Amino acid sequence: xxxxxxxxxxxxxxxxxxxLAAVRPDDLAAAAITSTLARxxxxxxxxxxxxxxxxxxGAGEENRNVGRxxxxxxGLPVSVPGTTVNRLCGSSLDAAMTASRTxxxxxxxxxxxxxxxxxxxxxxxxxxxAKPFPAGDVTAVSTTLGWRLVNPRMPKExxxxxxxxxxxxxxxxxxxxxxxxxxxxxxxxxAHAAWESGFYDDxxxxxxxxxxxxxxxxxxxxxxxxxxxxxxxxxxxxxGGTITAGNAxxxxxxASAVLLGSEKAAATIGADPLARIAGRGVMALEPQSFGxxxxxxxxxxxxxxxxxxxxxxxxxxxxxxxxxSLACVDAWxxxxxxxxxxxGAIAIGHPLGASGGRILATLAxxxxxxGRRYGVAAICIGVGxxxxxxxxxxxxxxxxx
Numbered sequence: 067x068x069x070x071x072x073x074x075x076x077x078x079x080x081x082x083x084x085x086l087a088a089v090r091p092d093d094l095a096a097a098a099i100t101s102t103l104a105r106x107x108x109x110x111x112x113x114x115x116x117x118x119x120x121x122x123x124g125a126g127e128e129n130r131n132v133g134r135x136x137x138x139x140x141g142l143p144v145s146v147p148g149t150t151v152n153r154l155c156g157s158s159l160d161a162a163m164t165a166s167r168t169x170x171x172x173x174x175x176x177x178x179x180x181x182x183x184x185x186x187x188x189x190x191x192x193x194x195x196a197k198p199f200p201a202g203d204v205t206a207v208s209t210t211l212g213w214r215l216v217n218p219r220m221p222k223e224x225x226x227x228x229x230x231x232x233x234x235x236x237x238x239x240x241x242x243x244x245x246x247x248x249x250x251x252x253x254x255x256x257a258h259a260a261w262e263s264g265f266y267d268d269x270x271x272x273x274x275x276x277x278x279x280x281x282x283x284x285x286x287x288x289x290x291x292x293x294x295x296x297x298x299x300x301x302x303x304x305x306g307g308t309i310t311a312g313n314a315x316x317x318x319x320x321a322s323a324v325l326l327g328s329e330k331a332a333a334t335i336g337a338d339p340l341a342r343i344a345g346r347g348v349m350a351l352e353p354q355s356f357g358x359x360x361x362x363x364x365x366x367x368x369x370x371x372x373x374x375x376x377x378x379x380x381x382x383x384x385x386x387x388x389x390x391s392l393a394c395v396d397a398w399x400x401x402x403x404x405x406x407x408x409x410g411a412i413a414i415g416h417p418l419g420a421s422g423g424r425i426l427a428t429l430a431x432x433x434x435x436x437g438r439r440y441g442v443a444a445i446c447i448g449v450g451x452x453x454x455x456x457x458x459x460x461x462x463x464x465x466x467x
Contacts, residue, residue: 069166069326070339070460073105074427075271076322078278079415080186082210085278086319087186091128094273095119095136095182098321098420101271102178103140106325108336111141115174117148118165120157120181122418124150125209126189132182152419155386156447157181158322159422163455165326166343175331180323183417185210187319210317211418212448224353228448229300229309231354232387236308239393243308246388247293250313250412253385254288257281257409265408265435269427281414283316288413313388318415322423338460341430344440345371345456352450357390359452360444361397367442371456375400379438382425384445385410394444407432421445426455433459 077097080086086094103111119133128135134148153160158181165177190206193215207214213225226234235241260266261280272279298307299314326343327335347366349359360383368374381404385391391410395402408428411421425443433441439462444454 067170067172067328069169069343070329071324071341071426071430071457072327072335072337072339073102073325074323074423074430075101075105075269076420076424076427077273077320078270079281079283079318079320079417080278081282082186082317084186084282084319085276086184086273089184089273089276089319091121091126091182091184091187092132092135092139094184094319094321095132095180096139097271097273098180098182098323099136099140099142099178102180102323102325106335106337109176109334112143112145113334114142114146114176114178116165116168117146117178118161119148119150119179120152120161120419120422121150122152122154122157122183123188123209124152125191126187128182128184136182153451153453154448155384155416155418156422156445156451156453157419159426159443159445159453159455162324162326162422162426163346163453166346169326169328176325176327176334178323178325180321180423181419182321183419184319185317185417226354227300229314232309232357232389233301233307234354235357235393236389239396241389241392244290245392246308246313247290249388249392250293251288251290253406253410253412254285256407257284257413258286260408265431269431283318283415284409284413288312309387309389313412315386315411315416318417320415320417320420322420322427324423324426341433341457341459343455344458345369347454349452350450354450356448356450356452357387357446358393359450360394360446360454361452363452364398364442364444364454367454367456371440373440373456377440378442379404379436380407380429380432380441381405382429382432382441382443383410384416384421384425385412386416386446388412390446422453429457433457434461437462
């Protein structure tokens with residue numbers, strides 16, 4: 067038995083403190099659920115066996131199982147259960163992978179997946195004191211991104227910042243600042259072109275009450291020359307710093323949703339499937355090497371799908387940083403033109419819990435648009451992990467590429 071994608075949408079991705087800043091994450095998630103189910107009006111929501119939702123933070127308004135909360139806010143019957151999974155940046159891709167296994171095992175026929183993140187609304191937290199009424203000062207910690215409240219037993223080399231981790235990849239693989247800026251500029255240019263061509267018109271649905279119809283962070287005027295003028299963010303130029311605000315993904319708010327079902331669920335859903343989950347892969351490395359983890363995750367997913375890179379016609383690789391994206395593309399030895407043909411996270415944004423659903427939905431549509439049979443969606447994950455999924459286009463003519 068196989069699992070298939072039947073419907074997928076997302077909200078526009080907003081900038082940090084941008085247009086979506088006033089929207090709670092559970093409301094963003096509910097918006098994605100509503101828009102995805104609107105694509106399949108023949109489906110009785112009571113027929114959804116489960117909701118599996120991704121979220122990386124869980125420290126603020128999305129706490130207490132945001133998957134269940136979002137399903138209730140979206141008006142799903144109370145009989146539809148929901149759970150929330152946390153694999154940091156890979157949470158919504160992990161949700162889809164979990165759901166696909168559930169369907170393949172026969173435990174469910176229809177599962178709604180997705181993810182949400184409001185990095186703007188991520189709270190500051192205070193650790194509870196070991197004793198009441200501490201006499202000293204207590205520091206509030208931001209939960210927006212990265213390590214927080216670190217266990218002192220963790221080796222120091224594991225807990226460096228995400229940016230420093232990727233500067234280490236730059237040193238390891240010799241990926242120049244110029245290549246990073248060129249890759250970042252391409253992301254903005256392709257994302258802008260995709261919006262102008264109408265590619266995202268049926269994938270992205272505005273949030274009620276918010277005047278935002280497109281991803282807020284895309285800068286069509288970005289060029290390698292413009293990006294070259296930005297200062298490094300994590301190391302000084304004297305220290306060889308190459309990573310800037312221009313060649314790394316920003317902080318964002320947004321949600322995505324993907325409806326999965328078995329082959330026979332087509333009658334229940336009232337629609338034909340878009341793509342089949344053909345393979346899955348998970349990989350882990352040293353925490354500071356997280357940006358490189360998609361390499362083997364994708365190789366494992368391809369092996370489980372029974373195909374090789376020569377049969378892959380499209381790749382959606384979440385662009386956490388340009389340097390780690392280039393390291394992965396170089397390792398796979400693939401044509402860079404296959405990667406992120408409609409722009410990537412450097413331009414579109416990376417609301418952590420929502421990004422996996424975004425790349426999965428985009429990949430399914432790119433495959434259908436190009437007629438290619440197989441594609442790979444891959445994502446790096448903080449603390450040294452990577453995930454990948456192979457999709458097979460249900461409309462492919464049979465040609466491998």
